[in-house]
Each structure stands twice: as C-alpha cells, then as structure tokens.
Amino acid sequence: MQSKYTLLSSVYRYQPFMRTVLNPEAIAQDLLETAPAYLLRFKDQIVEALRSNYGVRSAETTLEILRDLDEESYVVLPAYSILFEMYREYGKELRSEGLRGRALEKYAPTAGIKKTLEHFHEGEIPVIMDGSQPVSLVVAVGNELRSLLTPESKQGEKLLDFFEEYQTFLVASEGLPFLAFNYSRMVDIIASAGNVGYLSEDEAGELLEHVGGHAERLFSSWNAFWASAIVGKAWQAYGSGAKGKYIIEAKDYTLGIYGLASMQATPFKLFGLWEGSDIEALKALLAPLVDTKAEEELGRKARAQLDERRAYLSKRGVTLELEGRALQLAEECFLRPARASGLAYYLKEEGLTREFVFPQDDEGCDYNFWSPLTKWQRKMKIAFEADEVPFMYARRHIFTNKCIYHVRRKSLFFKELDRIEWREADFSFMPSGAGWISCKLQGEIFADLLFGKERIPDKTTWQIRSMKDEELAEILTEDLTNFRTAFAELVTRFSK
Numbered sequence: 001m002q003s004k005y006t007l008l009s010s011v012y013r014y015q016p017f018m019r020t021v022l023n024p025e026a027i028a029q030d031l032l033e034t035a036p037a038y039l040l041r042f043k044d045q046i047v048e049a050l051r052s053n054y055g056v057r058s059a060e061t062t063l064e065i066l067r068d069l070d071e072e073s074y075v076v077l078p079a080y081s082i083l084f085e086m087y088r089e090y091g092k093e094l095r096s097e098g099l100r101g102r103a104l105e106k107y108a109p110t111a112g113i114k115k116t117l118e119h120f121h122e123g124e125i126p127v128i129m130d131g132s133q134p135v136s137l138v139v140a141v142g143n144e145l146r147s148l149l150t151p152e153s154k155q156g157e158k159l160l161d162f163f164e165e166y167q168t169f170l171v172a173s174e175g176l177p178f179l180a181f182n183y184s185r186m187v188d189i190i191a192s193a194g195n196v197g198y199l200s201e202d203e204a205g206e207l208l209e210h211v212g213g214h215a216e217r218l219f220s221s222w223n224a225f226w227a228s229a230i231v232g233k234a235w236q237a238y239g240s241g242a243k244g245k246y247i248i249e250a251k252d253y254t255l256g257i258y259g260l261a262s263m264q265a266t267p268f269k270l271f272g273l274w275e276g277s278d279i280e281a282l283k284a285l286l287a288p289l290v291d292t293k294a295e296e297e298l299g300r301k302a303r304a305q306l307d308e309r310r311a312y313l314s315k316r317g318v319t320l321e322l323e324g325r326a327l328q329l330a331e332e333c334f335l336r337p338a339r340a341s342g343l344a345y346y347l348k349e350e351g352l353t354r355e356f357v358f359p360q361d362d363e364g365c366d367y368n369f370w371s372p373l374t375k376w377q378r379k380m381k382i383a384f385e386a387d388e389v390p391f392m393y394a395r396r397h398i399f400t401n402k403c404i405y406h407v408r409r410k411s412l413f414f415k416e417l418d419r420i421e422w423r424e425a426d427f428s429f430m431p432s433g434a435g436w437i438s439c440k441l442q443g444e445i446f447a448d449l450l451f452g453k454e455r456i457p458d459k460t461t462w463q464i465r466s467m468k469d470e471e472l473a474e475i476l477t478e479d480l481t482n483f484r485t486a487f488a489e490l491v492t493r494f495s496k
Contacts, residue, residue, distance in 0.1 A: 001194070001201050001336075004271045008180075008225070009065035009188035012248065019263050019302035020309060022288020024270055025324035029331055029360065031267050035195040047052055047196050054189060059203075062193040063388025066207070068109060069182045074137055077178050078116045079144035079337055080159065082107055084170050084177060087163045095156060102151045104472040108145050113138045119175055122217055146381055162238050169234075172227035172285060176218060182223045183215040201340075222268045222277040223285060226257050230289075239395060254289045261286070262299055264306060284470050312367065316374035322389065323370075326359040329401060331392040334361065340484040346437070346449040353440075355447035357393045373476035376407045380417045394439075394447040404441065423495035427487040429480050432471040433465045437483070451476070 010031045021027055030036050050056040054065045084093055086103045094103055117125045117137055125306050128135040148156035163170060170177045187208060194204030219225040230253070237250040248256070261268060261283050268279055313323065335358065347356060354361075361368040373393045376382070382398070382405055384390070392399035396407040404425060406418040420442065428440045436448040453461050456475055464472070473480060 001034050001205055002028060003034065003205065003208045003212065004032060004273045005187055005208045005215070006032050006034060006191050007271065007273055008212055008265055009184050009214055010260055010267060011184065011229070011253055012188045012255040014259050014471070016259065016298065017301075019259060019298065020305040022265050022306060022309070023320055023324050023327065024265060025327040026360070027263075027267050027270065029327060032271065033331075034191040034201075036339075043098060043196055046192050046245070050189070050192055050196070050198075052244055052246050056189060056193060059193070059198045062189060062198050064188060065381045066186055066211075069186050072182060073120050073179060074117075074126060075140045075144050077176075077182075078113070078120050079141050079148065080114070081120075081175055081177055082116055082141070082145060083148055083156075084163055085175075087160055088167075088171075092160045092164065095149050095153075096159065104142075104145065104149070108142055110138055112144075113141045114362055116175075117141065118220075120179065124212065158238065162235060166231055166234055168285070168288075169231050172224060173231055174220060174224040174228070176224070176228050178228065178232040178235060180215065180219065180228035181230075181236070183211060183225075183230050185230075186211045216273060219274070222261075222274045222279070225274070225280045226282060227285060230254060230257070230286075239362060251289075254286055255295075257297060258283060258286045258290050259298075262295065264302070285446075297362060313370065316329060317369055317373065318370055323359060323362075324393050325389045329389050330358040333493060334358070334392060334486065335485055338488070341486065343479065343482050343486060344477075345455065346451065350464075355394050355449060359391065369393055378407070380405070380407055380415070382417070395445070397441065399490075404443075406441070406446075421495075423490050425487075425491055427484070427491075429483045430469055430481070431476050432469055433467050433472065435461075435464065437476070437479070439483070448493070451479075455479070463476045 012033055013036070018030060050062075054061075056062050056065055063483055068331050083094075086107050090103055093099055108439070114125060125137055128137060145242075147153060148159065150156065173180070190199065190204050190207045190211065193199045194201060199207070213429070215225065219228070230250075233250050233253045261267060261279050266279055268277055269275055270281075313319070335344075335347070338347060347354060357369050357372075359369050361424060362370055375385075376396060376398065384400065385402060385409060388400050388402045390398055390400045396409075398405040398407075403422060404420040406420060408416050408418055410416050426442055428443075429437055430440075431437045431451070432448075435452065436450050438445050439447040439449060456464055456472075459475075
C-alpha cells in the first residue's frame with residue numbers, strides 16, 4: 001500500500017543510494033510504500049526496533065503509543081509553544097520573580113491559551129475525559145506553564161537553554177514546535193506496524209490518513225514541518241537524550257532530511273504534499289547543522305552515478321518511462337501480493353544472489369535486472385512490442401506483460417529462443433530436502449528458491465535434508481499453494 005503521508009517519516013527510511021534514483025516510481029516504492037521491497041530482509045529488525053524504541057509488540061500496544069504521542073499535543077506541547085513566545089521577548093530572565101507574573105499575564109490569559117490549543121488542533125479544542133469528568137485543557141496548560149516558570153523547575157531551565165540554541169528552527173516551525181517530530185514518529189510506527197503484521201492494510205491506511213491529514217492541514221510547507229521535527233528530535237537528544245540501537249541520532253536525522261531535499265528528484269516536490277515548498281530555503285535552514293562540504297561531495301558523487309546510470313540505461317535502450325512502468329508492474333502484480341501472502345520470505349536475499357530478480361533490484365548502480373535481461377534481448381534479437389514491459393527475470397527467463405521468453409541452452413555455443421504465451425504457461429512448484437523450492441515452467445526449472453529451518457521450525461536442518469519431497473510438500477502446503485495462486489493470477493491477468 002502506498003500513501004503520500006509516509007513521506008512524513010521519510011527521514012527514517014533515507015539511504016544515501018536514494019540520491020542516485022531518478023525515477024519517481026522508484027522513489028514512490030521506496031518512500032510511499034508501507035512495506036517497501038528493500039525492507040523485506042529486515043523484518044526481524046523492524047520488529048525489534050518497534051519493541052526497543054516504543055514498546056510496540058502488538059496492535060494494542062501500537063494504538064497505545066500512538067495515543068501517548070498524540071496526547072502530548074493537549075498540554076505539554078502547547079505549553080512549550082507559549083513558553084517560547086515568552087522567551088523571545090524576555091529571554092532567560094523569564095523565570096525571575098519580577099517577570100514571571102507579567103509574562104503569564106501577557107502571553108497566557110485564558111483567551112491566549114485557547115488560541116494556542118486551537119492552533120494545535122485545527123481550530124477546535126479537544127474534549128478530554130478523566131473518568132466521567134471533562135478535563136479543562138486551558139487550565140492544564142496554564143498550570144504546566146506556571147510549573148515550568150518556577151525557579152525550582154529544572155525542565156524549565158533546560159527549555160530556556162534549548163530555546164537559545166534552536167531559536168531559528170523554533171521560529172520556522174510556525175508556532176507548532178516539537179509537534180512534527182511526534183507526527184513523523186507516529187507515521188513511522190503505523191507503517192512499520194503494518195509492515196510486520198500488527199495492523200492490517202486497511203487499519204494502517206486509515207491511521208495514516210488520520211495522522212497525516214492532521215499534519216498536512218496544520219503545517220503550510222515542508223520547511224515548517226521539518227523545522228518542527230528537528231526541534232523535537234533535538235529536544236529528545238538534549239542533555240542525556242534517548243539512546244538505543246535503533247534510535248537515529250539527531251545529527252543523522254538532520255542529515256537524512258538534507259539528503260532527501262538534495263535528491264535530484266526530491267520527494268518533497270512529488271506526490272502532492274506541500275509541493276510548493278521552497279526546498280532551497282529548507283536546505284539553507286538546515287545548512288548550519290550539516291557539513292556542507294561533505295554534502296557537496298556526496299552530491300557530486302551522486303551526480304556522477306546518475307550520469308553513469310543514464311548511460312547504462314541508454315546503452316540498453318531502456319528509457320526512464322519504461323523503467324517506471326516495469327517498477328510499477330513488478331510491484332503491482334508480484335511483489336505486493338507476495339508480501340501479503342507471506343511469499344516475501346523467499347525474496348529476502350540480495351538481488352545479486354536471488355533467482356527471481358525485479359527492476360527494484362537495479363536501484364542505484366546495482367545492475368541485477370536490466371543487464372542480464374538486455375544481454376539476452378540483444379543476443380537473441382528479442383524485439384519488445386511498443387507496450388511490452390518486462391517485470392521479472394529468472395535464469396534466462398524474461399517475464400513481460402505479453403509473454404515469457406525462455407533462452408534455451410541447446411549446446412555449449414548455441415541457444416534458441418522459446419516464446420511462451422501466458423495462456424499456455426504451466427507452472428509447478430515442489431520443495432526439495434536440499435533446502436529449496438524448485439519452480440518449473442513447462443516442466444523445466446526456472447528458479448530454485450531457498451528456504452531454511454525457520455520455515456519448518458520443529459525440524460532440524462539434518463531432518464529436513466533427510467525428508468522426502470512429498471513430506472516437505474505437505475509441511476509447506478501453504479507456501480506452495482500461495483506460489484500456485486500467485487502465478488495463476490499472472491496467467492489470468494496477462495492472458496486477456
């Protein structure tokens with residue numbers, strides 16, 4: 001499933017190789033998919049990261065942490081926002097006895113607090129219940145402010161120091177400091193929980209629309225959103241900060257945003273979310289926090305790789321349009337259904353070693369798909385039709401939306417080409433004690449997909465090796481059925 005709102009958590013997905021991606025379809029699959037193909041082999045780490053970072057272990061705990069993050073916008077974050085406005089006028093002397101009362105009177109009367117709460121909640125003040133009694137958020141925010149301004153409050157003192165250091169970003173956040181960091185984390189949690197199965201696709205989609213829709217309406221641009229998010233991330237790291245194996249450091253968080261903004265086809269100008277944002281102004285805002293010389297060098301290398309990739313595709317007669325259509329077709333007709341049915345387990349290997357290879361395996365300057373495919377296309381003089389799109393390659397088999405080309409080895413030096421129409425394609429799948437499922441087309445093997453003992457957890461590797469094929473077939477019935485279904489759907493789809 002794709003959602004433009006997963007871009008709100010794109011900083012958690014950013015990888016340097018993305019700077020070498022030109023095709024919008026590839027960018028969409030990396031950053032809009034809740035379960036992108038390149039994360040298939042990292043599901044165990046995603047489960048551990050959810051548990052370690054947030055305490056998320058199930059659908060119930062997913063919703064609990066989302067509620068906890070959302071509730072910060074009721075009292076704590078509005079209070080911080082008002083405190084910053086006080087700081088801008090009075091500076092760090094704000095907590096002194098003489099100024100405190102005047103500052104509260106000017107910036108935190110009932111009407112002022114109401115206005116701030118409405119700003120955080122699209123013009124309405126939420127109704128929060130404590131048991132059967134409604135909670136007055138106006139009173140709660142006022143009490144939080146007074147607490148922060150007491151001389152004894154270490155949190156208040158730390159906030160004022162923080163305001164001094166991050167004033168530029170606080171101003172740029174449009175009166176919503178810290179909030180975007182929570183929205184970004186909420187979207188990341190939703191997408192990750194959907195990826196590992198804690199949420200169904202429908203549940204994840206509904207939550208993304210709810211959280212992302214709020215963010216889109218509250219912020220006016222990527223500049224304001226990321227300024228607010230950086231404030232939140234920096235505050236998390238301020239002082240001792242939150243640390244952990246899967247917690248991204250504040251510096252890397254900022255570098256990720258800068259990298260996304262520096263992509264030649266930046267996602268911040270695509271996909272219908274704040275497309276009018278001034279991305280150069282965003283980069284200028286971030287510049288004091290990044291090593292611009294190092295970033296310029298990364299940009300230079302990325303441009304060189306892009307030139308190399310353009311030459312690579314051009315030499316093989318592959319246009320960006322064809323690549324985009326191939327990416328989309330592979331995702332729609334195989335990869336997404338494979339993830340939904342559990343077959344993604346068999347696609348976890350790197351494209352270089354996996355027998356099923358897709359256009360997605362050609363990102364950056366990895367040449368795992370188009371290179372072997374176009375090699376056989378040239379050698380066997382295969383001429384694709386104008387609307388013909390290849391989407392999968394496996395052991396001298398080229399799968400397109402029109403047919404399947406099989407380069408048959410006739411002798412050591414001679415080969416011949418079979419064109420198999422989809423309506424005539426006969427697929428079969430059988431496991432072997434050697435640890436793979438043999439995939440056959442017209443009775444001939446076109447791929448061997450590896451499985452390990454984690455697929456048959458109650459058997460040792462030695463026991464699996466000694467089992468008969470029929471015994472394994474019974475144990476792996478669900479996977480074999482899913483393979484048959486997946487390829488039967490391809491036959492149905494492309495036989496029309």
